[in-house]
Amino acid sequence: MHSSQNEQDSRHYAKASKVPMLEPSDSAEALKFTKLAYEISEKFDTAVIIKMCTRVSHSQSIVETSDRTEFKKDYEKNPGKYIMMPGNAKKRHPIVEERTAKLTEYAENCELNVLEDGESYEYGFISSSTSYQYVKEVFGNKYPVLKLGMIWPLPVESIKALAAKVENLVVVEELDGFIEEHCNSIGVKVTGKELFSCIDELSQNKVATALGQPVNCVTALDENIPPRPPVMCAGCPHRGLFYTLKKNKVNVLGDIGCYTLGAVAPLAAMDTTICMGASVSGLHGFNKGTDNANHSVAVIGDSTFMHSGVTGLINIAYNASDSTVIILDNSITGMTGHQQNPTTGLNLKGDPAAKINLENLCKAVGINRVRVVDPYNLKECNDAVKEELAVSEPSVIISRRPCALLKYV
Secondary structure (H helix, E strand, C coil), X not given: CCCCCCCCCCHHHHHHHCCCEECCCCHHHHHHHHHHHHHHHHHHCCCCEECCCHHHHCCCCCCCCCCXXXXXXXXXXXXXXXXXXXXXXXXXXXXXXXXXXXXXXXXXXXXXXXXXCCCCCCEEEEECHHHXXXXXXXXXXXXCEEEECEEECCCCHHHHHHHHHCCEEEEECCCCCHHHHXXXXXXXXXXXXXXXXCCCCCCHHHHHHHCCCCCCCCCCCCCCCCCCCCCCXXXXXXXXXXXXXXXXXXXXXXXXXXXXXXXXXXXXXXXXXXXXXXXXXXXXXXXXXXXXXXXXXXXXXXXXXXXXXXXXXXXXXXXXXCCEEEEEECCCECCCCCECCCCCCECCCCCECCCCCHHHHHHHXXXXXEEEECCCCHHHHHHHHHHHHHCCCCEEEEEECCCCCCCCC
C-alpha cells in the first residue's frame, strides 16, 4: 500500500474467474512467464493473468533477451463461444470446469512450479513471488522449497509429496492465506498465517523473526528525523482552488490524482477519497442523502474525469442533482508521470490527437452552468465557488492552469 487506497490480494481474482495466474519472483521470470502466458493461453484457450507485486516490479536482475515473436490469427465466427447469453453460457460452463481440471494437471509438472531440494527435512516451505526470495535469503538451500510460479490453479500431488517428505510444512505468502487455504482443502496440514500477518509486506527479517532465525543487521540513525510527508509542488495550480474551498469550509469529495494531496496539511481541504471517479458519483449520493448540497463539491482532475468521472456527471445531469463538480484541469496527467490524455490534444507518443473540450462535453451531457476559472486568481475562485453553491441546479467549475512542472507550456 505504497500509493494505493487499499491492500488486496489479487490472487482471488484468478480463482473467482477460473483463469490461470502466473506469479514471477524476479525480472527474468517476469519476461519468461509473460511469454509462457501466451503459450498457455493458446494451449488451453484461456485468458492468463500475470500477477506482479511491488518488490518484483521495482527490482532489477539480469534477463536474457530473444527475438520478438508476433503472430496473428484469423477470426472465425463462433456465436456459441463469444456471445454469452444464458443459453450459450450454460453450455460453456462445463468447458470451463474441464479446462480448470486440465490446468491443475498441468500445474503438477510444469516448469513454472519447481521443487528445490534441501539438506534437511525438518522443515519444508511453499512460497511464491518475492516471498520465495525472502525464504531463500533466510535459509539458503537448507530446507526444500516448492516455488509456485503458477499460483492458480494450484497443484495437489506436488504439495502432498512435499508434505510427506518433511516434518513441518510452512507456507510463506503475503496478505491472505491463499496457498494455505488450498493446502487445508486437500488435507495437508501447514503452518502459515499464525506466523505471518495478512497486513503489509513481508521481508527477509520478518520471515527470519517469525521462524526464530537471526535477522540481518539494520543500520539506523541515532537522531530522530522529523517526518516529511508529501505536499503539493511549489506553484501547483491546485493550491489556490483548495485554499478557496478550505476558507469557505466546503465539504470536498476528492478523487485519485496528485491533487489528493489537498487532503493533507497545511490545506487539509478534502473529506473523502475512494477510487477513480468516486468523487462525482459520491457527491450525487451525498447530496441526495443529506442537506449539504449548498456546502459540498466534488473535485476531480481532467484525466481522471475522462477516465471515469464523466459517467457520474451524466448521472448528476440526468437526475437534476443539485451538485457542483470542480474539474482541476492542469493540462496533463500529473500523478503518474505527465502522460497525455484525451483533453490535451496529444496522444501518448506526443503526436497530435483529437482534443476533447471539457466545457462542451459538460454542456453536452446536460450541465447548463459551466464556468472556467484561473486558480491563481483567488477572488475569481472564491466568487465562482460561492455562486455555484448558491444555485439549485447542477453546475461545473473548471479550474484551469497548466501543471507547474510542465516544460513545454
